[in-house]
Amino acid sequence: MPLLTRRLRAALLATASATLVAAALPAPEPLGIGDRLFPELGNPGYDVLAYDIALTYHGSNTKPLDAVTKIRARTTAPLDRINLDFARGAVRGVEVDGRPAEFGSKNEDLVVRAPRRLPAGVPVEITVRHTSDPRGSGDDGGWVRTADGLAMANQADAAHRVxxxxxxxxxxxxxxxxxxxxxxxxxxxxxxxxxxxxxxxTTTWTYRTEHPMATELAQVSIGTSAVVHRTGPHGLPVRDVVPAADRKKLEPWLRKTPAQLEWMERQVGRYPFEAYGVLVADSRIGFALETQTLSLFGKSFFTEPAYPEWYVDSVMVHELAHQWFGNSVSPASWSDLWLNEGHASWYEARYAEEHGGPALERRMREAYRLSDGWRADGGPPAHPDGPSPGQKLSLFRPVVYDGSALVLYALRQEIGEAAFGRLERAWVRAHRDTAATTADFTRLASRVAGRDLTAFFDGWLYGKKTPPMPGHPDWSSAKPA
Known part of the structure; x- marks a missing residue:
């Protein structure tokens, strides 16, 4: 047998060491923070302050990327073990505060034994050397393979697949x-x-966020891309990332973004982040996604001739509105999803009405007609049913889109347009860069309205049947099939 090189010998020893360390950890168990819809998602005992993620792409989107993820956190309870969400990658080694740590896995949790018991309230740094595997990505999210590389689609629970x-x-x-x-x-x-x-x-590209971000909103794109720069309101950097061969074809859509930003700012106040732009992936994805500062769209969304212009424009505004509703103000639990999608659908509908689409009242009346059926199929807006087994994206049902925009329409009917406008601005201002709950929203609405809206929200957010629409006693909901 030929002599091993020093580098190869070290690599083999490291791999063997990682295997032995992993095997030594007894009975790792997944934890979770008890989210009603994703009970094993998230982890108790610490608060992440920052991620530093290094990814090495080897030129093929069918091969795993080499990666190092460094997590800077603060403990919120005494910890002997640190649970991380992670799947679809091989862990090669873990360090806690610079010292090698034992680790194991169970379900979709990576469980790390701290070298010492960590008291509450102390900083901790976890370094994980791993691969990030784009193979097998599909409807459950994570990496999206494109014609020329990769992009990310991590909603709702797929960042840990990256x-x-x-x-x-x-x-x-x-x-x-x-x-x-x-x-x-x-x-x-x-x-x-x-x-x-x-x-x-090779080239190493570095990017940093200036505002905190939820893991589901992370975006990385690698490909034969053109990066197009323009300027938005108040000098905001607007950066679009598109397949290089399609730059001219996509320009009529991309140049609309500054005006759309101005429109949204007139509704709810100044854009909350350091940059914005559209990422167009050469992929057959059938959705758009509000990844923070860089919304993801499939190319066919802009090239499909059957889509009218007002429709494409309004969906662009839907993803833009999420930068305020869902990104800057994130849901504290996945049952609060209606706050994201209801608001984005609300501003989508209003923008469509002003730019050649159907009237808002017509769209809301149709949503009202279907609302009881949506509630029967997927639960009420603020207490949705969980996703179907093996179909994580089934959480995103009509009841959390137009069914939740309908709640906002009813609220505006109930408290008046002026108070509703004040509420929207106050909401994104009060909870900027944080996560907020449905209860936070209903309390603020009562305060802005100057009266208790508990009974109103109980029916509209949690009722099995859709309450009567204020101001429209003639509206009726079709009986569910």
Whole structure:
């Protein structure tokens, strides 16, 4: 047998050591923070402050990426073990505060034994050396394979299929991404550029967020991309990332973004982040996603001739509205999803009405007609049924879109347009960069309205049947089939 090189011998020893360490950890168990819809998602005992994620892409979206995820956190309870959400990757080694740590896995949890018992209230740094595997990605989210590389679609519970994390929107953190890729490719991520370094045939691109972000909103794209820069309101950097070959074809849509930003600012106040833009993926994804500062769309959304212009425009505004509702103000639990999708659908509908689409009242009347059926199929807006087994995206049902926008329409009918406008601005101002609950929203609405709205919200958010629409006693809901 030939002599092993020093580097290869070290690598084999490290792998063997990691295997032995993993095997030594007894009975790892998944924990979770008790989210009603995703009970094993998130982890108790610590608060993540920042992620530093290094990804090395080897030029093929069918091969695992090499990765190092560093997590800076603070304990909130004494910990002997640290649970992280992680699946679809091989863990090669873990360190806690610079010391090698034992680890094991169960279900979709990576369980790390701390080198010592950690008291509450102390900083801790966890480093995980792992792979990030795009193979097998599908409807359950994570990496999206494109014609020329990769992008991310992590909603609702799929960020941990890309990197180890506390994968729940209630634990927001700052992110740094360091992406190494072949020099012919372009790598982008959420936040702002923070440097680019050439290493022979590869380039490392660094990006940082200036505001905390939920894991489900992280975005990294690698591909043969053109990056198009323009300026939005107040000098806001607007950065679009598109397949290089389609730049001219997509420009008529992309140049609309500054005006859409201005429209949203007139509704709810200043844009809450450091940059915005549209990421167009050359992929057959059948959805758009509000990844923070860089909303994801499939290319066919802009090239499908059957879509009228007002429809494409309004869906662009839907994802833009999420930057306020869902991104800046994140849901404290997944049962609060209606606050994200209801608001985004509300502003989508209003923008459509002003730009050639159907009248808002017509759309809301149709939603009212269907509302009892939606509630029967998926639960009421603020207490939705869980996703169907093996179909995580089934959580995103009509009741959390137009069914929840209907709640906002009813609220505006109940308290008046002026008070509703004050509420919307106060909501995104009071909870900026945090996670908030349905109860937070209903309390604020009562305060702005100057009266107790508990009975109103009990029916509209939790009732099995849709309450009568204020101001429209003639509206009726069809009986569920």
């Amino acid at each position: 990197f180890p994390s506390n994968d729940h929107p209630s634990d927001k953190a700052y992110f740094t991404f360091r992406i190494t890729a072949p020099e012919k490719l372009t790598a982008v991520a959420g936040g702002l550029p923070a440097g680019r370094t050439r290493h022979g045939a």
